[in-house]
Amino acid sequence: MSKKTGFHDRSYDLFDEQIDPSENYLPKDGIVNYYGPVIPPQDADNYLRRLLEHIEWKHDEAVIFGKHIVTQRKVAWYADQPFEYTYSKISRRALPWTTELSALKARIEELTGETFNSCLLNLYQTGSEGMAWHSDAEKDLKRNGAIASLSLGAERKFSLKHKQSKETLSIDLQHGSLLVMKGTTQTHWLHRVPPTKKVSEPRVNLTFRTITVIKE
Numbered sequence: 323m324s325k326k327t328g329f330h331d332r333s334y335d336l337f338d339e340q341i342d343p344s345e346n347y348l349p350k351d352g353i354v355n356y357y358g359p360v361i362p363p364q365d366a367d368n369y370l371r372r373l374l375e376h377i378e379w380k381h382d383e384a385v386i387f388g389k390h391i392v393t394q395r396k397v398a399w400y401a402d403q404p405f406e407y408t409y410s411k412i413s414r415r416a417l418p419w420t421t422e423l424s425a426l427k428a429r430i431e432e433l434t435g436e437t438f439n440s441c442l443l444n445l446y447q448t449g450s451e452g453m454a455w456h457s458d459a460e461k462d463l464k465r466n467g468a469i470a471s472l473s474l475g476a477e478r479k480f481s482l483k484h485k486q487s488k489e490t491l492s493i494d495l496q497h498g499s500l501l502v503m504k505g506t507t508q509t510h511w512l513h514r515v516p517p518t519k520k521v522s523e524p525r526v527n528l529t530f531r532t533i534t535v536i537k538e
């Protein structure tokens with residue numbers, strides 16, 4: 323199929339890769355849908371370049387067992403309002419949407435039929451940077467709200483592990499692809515991005531979320 327397909331043409335993702343976005347990847351206790359690439363490769367390249375330039379990337383910080391940790395991975399946080407969001411015990415105040423983020427948010431809302439009011443961005447500069455097992459069930463997040471994860475750049479493995487049964491599964495997240503976690507996924511499953519020696523290129527991940535507790 324031609325790669326000229328326009329950005330707004332839904333047929334791009336639905337037919338090109340034979341991926342069914344309504345298929346649930348989880349065997350139980352939640353819903354994970356993988357849409358495959360939803361942004362044509364050249365547009366995805368442009369978004370990656372512009373996000374690397376325009377986003378206010380900062381090292382991620384956390385307090386773990388009373389110790390202040392600064393991770394290699396960089397993060398950024400954007401939203402409708404200057405929400406304060408507590409993530410691994412560190413509070414951050416959201417920045418206003420950039421042009422690129424507003425366009426991507428609109429595209430993802432259109433594809434998923436969901437709405438989002440915030441986006442946490444992660445920059446994995448090489449394969450040596452990853453994200454440890456966790457679930458996104460912070461109290462500020464809408465309970466059982468959908469989380470839409472857009473990947474740009476290097477393809478990385480995304481793993482899910484059931485908290486009780488320890489069942490594990492993995493999905494390779496392609497350049498320009500969309501993954502959605504919803505229902506009770508965060509209650510019953512952990513997820514991570516394992517580090518890998520096979521990748522040296524950067525990857526940017528955007529997770530669109532809904533925040534409910536509003537602090538001024």
Ligand SMILES: O=C(O)CCC(=O)C(=O)O
Binds near residue numbers: 444458471513
């Ligand atoms: O980079 C990813 O694909 C996952 C990011 C993630 O789990 C998070 O930001 O909470």
Ligand SMILES: [Fe+2]
Binds near residue numbers: 456457458513
């Ligand atoms: Fe997460």
